[in-house]
Amino acid sequence: MNNLNQQKDRTSLPYSVWPVEAIAGLEREGADSQGITLFELMLRAGEAAFSLIRQLWPQAQHWMILCGYGNNGGDGFVIARLAQAAGLKVTLIAVDSDRALPEEANQARENWLAAGGVIHDASARWPESIALIVDALLGTGLNRSPDEPYTQLIEQANRHSAPVFSVDIPSGLVAANGTVPGVVIDAEHTLTFIALKPGLLTGKARDHVGKLHYHSLNLDLWLQGRPAPIARYDAxxxxxxxxxxxxxxxxxxxxxxxxxxxxxxxxxxxxxxxxxxxxxxxxxxxxxxxxxxxxxxxxxxxxxxxxxxxxxxxxxxxxxxxxxxxxxxxxxxxxxxxxxxxxxxxxxxxxxxxxxxxxxxxxxxxxxxxxxxxxxxxxxxxxxxxxxxxxxxxxxxxxxxxxxxxxxxxxxxxxxxxxxxxxxxxxxxxxxxxxxxxxxxxxxxxxxxxxxxxxxxxxxxxxxxxxxxxxxxxxxxxxxxxxxxxxxxxxxxxxxxxxxxxxxxxx
Known part of the structure; x- marks a missing residue:
């Protein structure tokens, strides 16, 4: 997609930007404000991503979902379960799938397995029929070059002909400042949650984010009462x-x-x-x-x-x-x-x-x-x-x-x-x-x-x-x-x- 067209319509994005170190606190306080758990907030994120992907690629029948070790990967497990329940074919690869995950991500993984989902490791062969790649490898906490096997998966996704959708931020892009210390996903679309992060808007962001989308996870009213330390301005x-x-x-x-x-x-x-x-x-x-x-x-x-x-x-x-x-x-x-x-x-x-x-x-x-x-x-x-x-x-x-x-x-x-x-x-x-x-x-x-x-x-x-x-x-x-x-x-x-x-x- 042409970068200029991706930049044309950004009126749906908020005009407040939050530093990455504030995001975890926003998530906790936002969930508390509505009396829900962080896992329920993760479910909202997965549902928002699934809905948007279906709008963008309604004909895609085989999804490759790449999950990392962390809550970004947890979002990927939620998306996978929803896609499979909708009758779509899902191939899911998870990094460090045998390790204990953070609480919310682990619950999402268990729900995926309970629904009959299968987890492949990073060395698995990719099927030929993939129509869409969902990048849920690395989230906003990244501050250095990705390690293996993340590097291999990112490069494989970029070489593939299928479009890539990134969850929260393209893996390999640093959310704090938009730098790229190593390999990075080239997304066609990115959906970010709760708050815009600086790294989505400056530095190398425009080379990798594609069209940027935003979802508040239904925290709009709560967020309106919190002045952000960084402003986003447009015409x-x-x-x-x-x-x-x-x-x-x-x-x-x-x-x-x-x-x-x-x-x-x-x-x-x-x-x-x-x-x-x-x-x-x-x-x-x-x-x-x-x-x-x-x-x-x-x-x-x-x-x-x-x-x-x-x-x-x-x-x-x-x-x-x-x-x-x-x-x-x-x-x-x-x-x-x-x-x-x-x-x-x-x-x-x-x-x-x-x-x-x-x-x-x-x-x-x-x-x-x-x-x-x-x-x-x-x-x-x-x-x-x-x-x-x-x-x-x-x-x-x-x-x-x-x-x-x-x-x-x-x-x-x-x-x-x-x-x-x-x-x-x-x-x-x-x-x-x-x-x-x-x-x-x-x-x-x-x-x-x-x-x-x-x-x-x-x-x-x-x-x-x-x-x-x-x-x-x-x-x-x-x-x-x-x-x-x-x-x-x-x-x-x-x-x-x-x-x-x-x-x-x-x-």
Missing amino acids: SHLTRWLPPRRATSHKGDHGRLLVIGGDHGTAGAIRMTAEAALRSGSGLVRVLTHIENVGPLLTARPELMVQELTTEALDAALEWADVIVIGPGLGQGSWGKKALKKVENSQKTMLWDADALNLLAISPDKRQNRIITPHPGEAARLLNVKVSDIESDRLLAVRRLAKRYGGVVVLKGAGTLIAGELDELAIADVGNAGMASGGMGDVLSGVIGSLAGQKLSLYDAACAGCVAHGAAADAVAQRRGTRGMLATDLFSELYLFVNPEISNTKE
């Missing part, structure tokens, strides 16, 4: 940040944005940032750049105010501006360093990106009036670690960045993360592979900077900017696909998302 949230403008508003009401950058040969970066700000609703945008860029920028986009970056021009512009964006095309030479040194002294709202971040990594400081927007390479330099360290735990990395540098941090990538120093954390559940091209970050800086100038808080500007930017890219991809997408292609769709009352009408 449906833009109305909360971007209400329609007053009919009598004027350009001065919508922010004076100063954009600084564009050294020799990098006029494109600063032009994209500045135009993105205009396209996102800034009232006035002034660009300070290298003198060779002034003419081309004014010709390309006459709505911009463009000047050579000099000490005098910078002093005046800093006094004039409501918000400052610095970094795109800035370079790391003396020209850029001098500009950044002066900007550092301003107390106005600012956004640092690109070379401003590389210079910040050399001379770190902490401030509350700044948004920083690193990609994983820049984040690694800011934390003095390897890129692999960033990608091995994106949630930890974004929290460390917020603590070290203050303000608000946007860690870009699949499942962009936004963190504030006061423990705010959100996942922007938008975007697609077409955004892996030059200039996308420059456009994002302009969008966020513009929204900050329109009187959003730093955190809200970062969240709304990431969502509008990613949603515009999704709209482009829906029309034209992901390969060959340009950063400036987003301008044709961005207006829909910074004016959400229009996009809601169109829908």
